[in-house]
Amino acid sequence: MGYFGCNILVVLVLVLNESHLCNGGVTSSFVRKVDKTIDMPLDSDVFRVPPGYNAPQQVHITQGDHVGKAVIVSWVTMDEPGSSTVVYWSENCQQKNKANGKVTTYKFYNYTSGYIHHCTIENLKFNTKYYYKIGIGRVARTFWFTTPPEVGPDVPYTFGLIGDLGQSFDSNKTLTHYELNPIKGQAVLFVGDISYADKYPNHDNNRWDSWGRFAERSTAYQPWIWTAGNHEIDFAPELGETEPFKPYTHRYHVPYRASGSTSPLWYSIKRASAYIIVLSSYSACGKYTPQYKWLKKELPKVNRIETPWLFVVVHAPLYNSYNNHYMEGETMRVVYEQWFVKYKVDMVFAGHVHAYERTERISNVAYNIVNEECTPIPDQSAPIYITIGDGGNLEGLATNMTEPQPNYSAFREASYGHATIAIQNRYHAVYSWHRNHDGCAVEADRIWVNNRFWYPFDESTTAKSG
Numbered sequence: 236m237g238y239f240g241c242n243i244l245v246v247l248v249l250v251l252n253e254s255h256l257c258n259g260g261v262t263s264s265f266v267r268k269v270d271k272t273i274d275m276p277l278d279s280d281v282f283r284v285p286p287g288y289n290a291p292q293q294v295h296i297t298q299g300d301h302v303g304k305a306v307i308v309s310w311v312t313m314d315e316p317g318s319s320t321v322v323y324w325s326e327n328c329q330q331k332n333k334a335n336g337k338v339t340t341y342k343f344y345n346y347t348s349g350y351i352h353h354c355t356i357e358n359l360k361f362n363t364k365y366y367y368k369i370g371i372g373r374v375a376r377t378f379w380f381t382t383p384p385e386v387g388p389d390v391p392y393t394f395g396l397i398g399d400l401g402q403s404f405d406s407n408k409t410l411t412h413y414e415l416n417p418i419k420g421q422a423v424l425f426v427g428d429i430s431y432a433d434k435y436p437n438h439d440n441n442r443w444d445s446w447g448r449f450a451e452r453s454t455a456y457q458p459w460i461w462t463a464g465n466h467e468i469d470f471a472p473e474l475g476e477t478e479p480f481k482p483y484t485h486r487y488h489v490p491y492r493a494s495g496s497t498s499p500l501w502y503s504i505k506r507a508s509a510y511i512i513v514l515s516s517y518s519a520c521g522k523y524t525p526q527y528k529w530l531k532k533e534l535p536k537v538n539r540i541e542t543p544w545l546f547v548v549v550h551a552p553l554y555n556s557y558n559n560h561y562m563e564g565e566t567m568r569v570v571y572e573q574w575f576v577k578y579k580v581d582m583v584f585a586g587h588v589h590a591y592e593r594t595e596r597i598s599n600v601a602y603n604i605v606n607e608e609c610t611p612i613p614d615q616s617a618p619i620y621i622t623i624g625d626g627g628n629l630e631g632l633a634t635n636m637t638e639p640q641p642n643y644s645a646f647r648e649a650s651y652g653h654a655t656i657a658i659q660n661r662y663h664a665v666y667s668w669h670r671n672h673d674g675c676a677v678e679a680d681r682i683w684v685n686n687r688f689w690y691p692f693d694e695s696t697t698a699k700s701g
C-alpha cells in the first residue's frame with residue numbers, strides 16, 4: 236500500500252474509533268492494578284470477640300416497622316442463651332424501658348450457631364437518639380442509634396450504599412471509608428452478598444460470625460437495610476443443606492410483614508422522605524408468583540406526596556455493561572421494568588458485579604418480539620440504575636467490560652468503593668460514588684438527581700464524573 240493508501244487507512248481508523256467513543260458514556264480512564272483480594276485472617280483485630288463470658292457480639296440493627304418508629308436489635312451469644320431483653324432509653328429521658336426478644340439457633344452441616352437474639356423495640360419517637368443495652372451484668376454492652384425523622388415530603392435524609400462487602404482487607408477499607416465520609420450516611424441500603432462464608436469448605440459458618448463482628452462497628456449504630464444476594468442462598472445439597480437462605484434468615488431479620496409481604500426476601504419500608512422496595516433476585520419473579528403479586532400491589536401504594544423518593548434495591552443489576560454476570564438480571568428486567576417506568580422509580584440500586592456503574596435514564600420496554608425495538612432508549616420516566624457491588628470481597632474486582640460502552644452506560648469503573656444518596660428535599664438529591672483509593676471527601680462520580688414525580692427534568696447535563 237502506498238503512502239496515500241496508508242493515510243486513508245489512518246483516517247478510517249480514526250473515524251471508526253471516534254464512532255466507538257460516541258457510543259456510550261464514560262469508561263473511566265483509570266485502570267486499577269488488580270491485586271489478589273484475600274480475607275482477613277480470623278485472628279485480625281476487626282474480628283475480636285468481646286471479652287467476658289457470653290458477651291453479646293455481632294450486634295446489628297435494622298428498621299423494625301414500616302415507618303421508622305421501631306428497630307430490630309439482633310446479636311449473638313456464644314456460651315448460653317442468656318437474656319433476649321433490650322434495655323433502652325432516649326437521650327433526653329433517663330427512664331429505662333425494656334423489650335423482650337426471642338432466641339434462635341440453627342445447624343449447618345457440622346456447624347452449630349451461637350444463640351441468635353432478635354428483639355423489636357417499638358413505639359419510638361422520631362428523630363431521637365436512643366441508647367440500648369444488651370447482655371447481663373459485667374458483660375452488658377451499650378450502643379446507640381438515632382431514629383429517622385417522621386415520614387414526610389421534604390425531610391432531608393442520607394443513605395449509604397454498600398454491596399458485596401465480604402470480609403477482605405478491601406472490605407475493611409470500604410467500611411472505614413464509609414464511616415469517615417463527610418457525607419454522613421444515616422442508614423445503609425445494603426445491596427446483598429454479605430459474608431461470602433459459602434466460599435469456604437463446607438460453607439464454614441464461622442465466617443458468618445466473623446463478618447458480624449467485623450461490621451458491628453457500623454451495624455450496631457445505624458440500621459442496615461438488608462437485601463439477599465446469591466451468597467446468602469447457602470444451598471448445599473452435597474452437605475445435606477437444602478433450605479435456601481438458612482444462615483441469612485436466621486441471622487438477619489427484616490420487617491417484611493409490615494409491608495404485607497409473605498417472605499423476608501422482598502419487602503418495603505418508608506424512611507424519612509424515601510420509599511424503599513427491596514426485591515429478591517433469587518426468588519421467582521414471573522407472573523402469578525408471590526413476589527410478582529406483592530410488587531404489583533405494592534407500587535400503586537406509594538404516595539409520592541408523602542414519600543417523593545422511590546428507590547428499588549435488588550442484588551443482580553437490571554442494566555450492567557460488564558461481562559461479569561452479563562444479563563443475569565434480564566428475567567427481572569423483562570417482568571418489572573415496565574412497572575419501574577410506569578411508577579417513575581427514581582433509582583434502582585444493585586450489586587453482584589464487583590465494580591461500579593451508573594446508567595442514564597433509559598428503558599427497554601417497547602420490545603414485543605416483532606417490532607425489533609430491543610435497544611434501550613432515553614426515557615425520562617425511567618430510573619437511573621446504579622451497580623455498587625464494589626465493596627471488596629475475596630472474589631476480587633470485575634474488570635472485564637463490554638466494548639464499546641453502550642449508550643445506556645453513563646459512567647463505569649472497576650474500583651472498590653461505596654456510594655451515598657443525600658436527599659435534599661422533594662425535588663433534589665445528591666448522589667455520589669466514593670472510591671476507596673481517594674481521600675474520604677472525594678466524590679469520584681457525582682450527580683444531582685431530579686425527583687421523577689416532583690421535578691422530572693433531565694439531569695444528565697449536571698453529571699460531573701472523573
Ligand SMILES: [Fe+2]
Binds near residue numbers: 399428464466550587
Ligand atoms: Fe452476587
